[in-house]
Amino acid sequence: MGLDCYLCLVTAGLIVRPYADSATVPQVVGLLIGPVLVLSFLNQVVLTAVVGAGAGKLIMGIRVVSLPDVGRPGPTRLVRRWLYGLCWLPLQPWYGMRARAAGAGAGVAGVPGPRTEGVARSDPAGLRQVRRSDLAAHRRAVAGRAG
Secondary structure: HHHHHHHHHHHHHHHHHHHHOOOHHHHHHHHHHHHHHHHHHHEEEEEEHHHHOHHHHHHHHHHEEEOOOOOOHHHHHHHHHHHHHHHHHHHHHHHHHHHHHHHHOOOEEEEEEOOOEEEEEOOOOEEEEHHHHHHHHHHHHHHHHHH
């Protein structure tokens, strides 16, 4: 997720850079919002629907799969996941400050992660991120049982 965000912001910055010299800070922020949203959607929804992962995940050898069939996720689930990410990411500083103020134990970004019997809370869209090598091994094992 971090690499995807970085790639999106750098690309949007490069797109907006020629216009940033003559603009005020609020105008530059306004100029960045559109390309960031479009690039984020293209990466998280369109690219993931086509090849199974966004740019950052492809670089890291990770694939996004749907559960329980471990197949390629559909566009509805990807859009839901993208929208959830747009709402979740900006709130992380707030959750971190709130957790530190309450003296809670460390979790992801300083927030104790909700757990169910040792398993982290699932993705709200029913998707998982898995290493490409683990996915290939799983598919070989399933094919071996079927044959």
